[in-house]
Amino acid sequence: MHSAVFLIEFGAIILGLGLLGRFAARFQFSPIPLYLLAGLAFGEGGLLPLGTSEEFVAIGAEIGVILLLLMLGLEYTASDLVTNLKTQYPAGLVDMTLNAVPGALMALLMGWGPVAAVVLAGVTWISSSGVIAKVMGDLGRLGNRETPVILSVLVLEDLAMAVYLPIITALLAGAGLAAGSVTLAIALGVAGLVLFAAVRYGRLISRFVSSDDPEKLLLVVLGLTLLVAGVAQQLQVSAAVGAFLVGIALSEEVAEGAHNLLSPLRDLFAAVFFVFFGLHTDPSSIPSVLFPAMVLAVVTAGTKIATGYWAAKRAGVSAKGRWRAGGTLVARGEFSIVIAGLAVSAGIEPSLGPLATAYVLILVVLGPLTARFTEPVATRVIRYRQRRAEAGAGAVGEADQAAGIGTSTGTGTGTDTSTGTVPAPRADQDETDRLGRR
Template sequence: MHSSAVFLIEFGAIILGLGLLGRFAGRFHFSPIPLYLLAGLAFGEGGLLPLGTSEEFVAIGAEIGVVLLLLMLGLEYTASDLVSNLKTQYPAGLLDAALNALPGAAMALLLGWGPVAAVVLAGVTWISSSGVIAKVMGDLGRLGNRETPVILSILVLEDLAMAVYLPIITALLAGVSLAAGSVTLAIALGVAGLVLFLALRYGRVISRFVSSDDPEKLLLVVLGLTLLVAGIAQQLQVSAAVGAFLVGIALSGEVAEGAHNLLSPLRDLFAAVFFVFFGLHTDPASIPPVLLPALALAVVTACTKIATGYWAAKRAGISAKGRWRAGGTLVARGEFSIVIAGLAVTAGIEPSLGPLATAYVLVLVIIGPLTARYTEPLATRLTGRRKQPPAARATKTEALPEALEPVDDGTADRA
């Protein structure tokens, strides 16, 4: 009885604290993810007040959080959208992988962590945060801009790449042989291809089977199906997160919209628990030694993400200002980076990888909304000064008062 009371007190305090942190972040219009990570650091190993009885439940909640994050991402897209994006935007996806994965791999090798850690850290630096980016674009009123489909295409390609990347990581971390790893990857690709085929050919049938006018029944069926498929996927040595993502892709229309509305609060709850769980297993004292490498990696990969977005938007015929906005928006890392690093932390391949990933995500999840907002005006100001001679700038300033100068808010680049 005493232990159950302590559990309720601890877990209730965690949820209440996360709610207050979320409200604080919302008031100042930034992502609550860094605050959740800091909360985990405060209550984890070496923190201010380590948890006791509730840690096992938090671990289970964290697994559910990962599953729901990937399910909700899958609900955003249809199978036809994914196929179309693969055909038109794959060059941008390849450039994205090259520019942003290689710095992480190089850093791991420079630190002497070995090839497996290099593959893991490559994934941490490669994948942008779809959740943070979607929120930032909504806050800035850019969902209707012409560069937005380019941004979403890159995010979709990254999500698809996870279906191949996560099984590879799982096999490497488990230390299985090349043959066993190849079988795992083949199973993952086979399952992904099968689900995409079923979604394209029988998506409406699946959606009708799941559909219900009763929100309670719809919630239970979708959530139960997702957890079941995720569990089966994990049993087959395929990532549970990939299984959940493919379930989301298979659902479409009103079912996807209804499930999204019903599951959003659950996703937010368990995703917050997931970020706390990651922080719980990171000793705050282990972060200072890796802070400089994390900062260096953050600066380099912020620049490479901006370059990726700029090139992809230019290829799509977007104006210069829209290109800079696309690049700046893609900088934020978040849930995917933590998921990948969490797999490595659980496997215990490199003690410093978790702290470095935590510091890296903390830096970029704070900088990301700032680069989304200020990359374009800063780049416009700098490039304008380089192109224009001083005399011309002075004449323009005198001829056009500051109050009458045109301001580009992105509406010119809207579809």
Template sequence: MHSAVFLIEFGAIILGLGLLGRFAARFSFSPIPLYLLAGLAFGNGGLLPLGASEEFIAIGAEIGVILLLLMLGLEYTASDLVSNLKTQYPAGLVDFTLNALPGAVAALLLGWGPVAAVVLAGVTWISSSGVIAKVLGDLGRLGNRETPVILSILVLEDLSMAVYLPIVTALLAGVGLAAGSVTLAIALGVAGLVLFLALRYGRLISRFVSSDDPEKLLLVVLGLTLLVAGVAQQLQVSAAVGAFLVGIALSGEVAEGAHTLLSPLRDLFAAVFFVFFGLHTDPASIPPVILPALALAIVTALTKIATGYWAARRAGIGVKGRWRAGGTLVARGEFSIVIAGLAVSAGVQPQMGPFATAYVLVLVVIGPLTARFTEPIAAYAARRRGTPTTPVAGDGATAAEPVTDLTKAGSGDVEAGSGASGRV
């Protein structure tokens, strides 16, 4: 009987997610808000609480995070990472300063303490590359001059997770300064070792994993990822970082084949993850935090616009392109939920879950709107002030060599029917 109830519940969840994904794709927006709302509806305090399938959903959610980070790593080569670090790090520093600090300050003002401040800083810092990738495609901006600037910022945010996640994991585990430093040193050491091996022996590693049989390739890559993620978690580093490093170590045809094979699994388990996060958020706990979450969303939307504007200006992009870059970066999504989920699981701050849910729901909805309308609104405001609107060098919509590959934006968001790679 228990097995029958489990199958009914889990089957209904998967079917519902599929229908929600189709609905979102039809109206060209991210399905993440719908997945979160579905979790709220079926969680504690919701319309129809689940029982039999909740434990399985929890395991599926953990696998979803691991696959999201694996797919993210597959999008990059070690040389890509090193190149972006060397050339774009000033934009990354500005991005961190303008967008992480508001989250930290908000947590302290709410009285949540320093650990929650570090967590909320990450929630407000990281943009959703999956949503952004889809928006760029929908708006026909793949060849715009500002697009490489946007992608570089997203890449640097992804790279930062390899350092940030071990720090958060150590803080949430309540370990001391010495133990936390050891954890971070291990994480950085492992990351550095993987980058060295990928640069020096990447072809050999990929050749070892490679197989002409899709079934064998899927089993080897998935098994290796789960194994490394488990070992990383045992070392208090982070299962997500371990999966990310496995993805970086694979390249060429192996990475492309693994990406194709694992994409459906990623989409399935990532959707389950968002539902799981919603399940553990009581809908009644959202109204008390909706106003501070909305205020923080407005502030960090403006700081992301400022980040994109500054980075595009540094790259020599014209005024219109600067506003487009800033507006495109506003959306938050998968990583914000992952980071908040770590805090909720550790029991650090009960209000973190509903706060992050409300915050992400706001920005994942208005993000595509700011991407579309920031530049026209800025142009209108300039005309009202009497500022000249004559195009300058770099304002053109397309570059001499169009950017047609969005895979460097990272992977992870579940974009039903979009075909765009994104990050969780």
């Protein structure tokens, strides 16, 4: 009877997630907010709390996080990461400063303490690679000139996670300075070792894992990932970081084959993860943090747009491309929930989970909209300001003419004594004019 109830509950969850995903695809937006809402509906304080299947959902959620990070690692080669670190690190520093600081300040203003401030800084800092990749594909922008800039910012955020997650793990565990330093040193050492091995021996590793049989390739890659993730967690590094490093170590045909095989599993268990996070958030606790979540969403949407604009300008992208890059980076999603989930599990601040849920719900819906409309809205605003400036300059000229100012008066020597010349346009106005004509 117990197993029958489990099968009914878990089957209903998977079926419901599939229907929600189809609904989201029909209207071309991310299913993540729907998955979170489903978890809220069937979790603590929800409409119909789950019973026997909750423990299995928790295990599935942990696998979901591991697969999310593994698939992100498969997207990049070690040489790509090294190149991005060398050329785009200023963009990463600007990204961290502009987007992590608002989250930390909000936590301190709410009196949550320094540990919660570090956690919320990560929630507001990291963009959603999954949502952004889908949005760029849907909008047909994968070949745009600003796309490498966007991907560079995302890669740097992924690399930062390899350092950030061990720090968070140590802080949440209450480790002291010495223990936290050892954990960070281990994380950096392992990450550096894996990157070195991937650059120097990537082909040998891929050849060892490679197989013409999809079944054997799937089993070897998945087994290796779970094994490394477990060892990493045992060393207090982070299972997610271990999975990310495994993805980096695999390259070429192996990475492509593993990506194709693991994508359906990633989608399944990632959906379970979002549901699991919602299950542990009481819906009645969200209204009390909705206003600070909205304020934080508005502020950090603006800082992400500024980040993308600055990074694209530094790369020599045109003004329209700068606005597109900024608007595309707004979405938050899986990483923010992963970070908040660690804090919720540690029980450091009861309101942090609801705030992160509301924050992600707002930006995962707003993100695709800013990606689509930031550039045309910015163009219209600039054109409107340009017309206002031109109209104002014309009105001043007419008034000067009526008053007899700015006309040439003969002095008998043929000298022009005009005093009402129109000043030359400023350099920033030239930039505005160029954008307005595009």
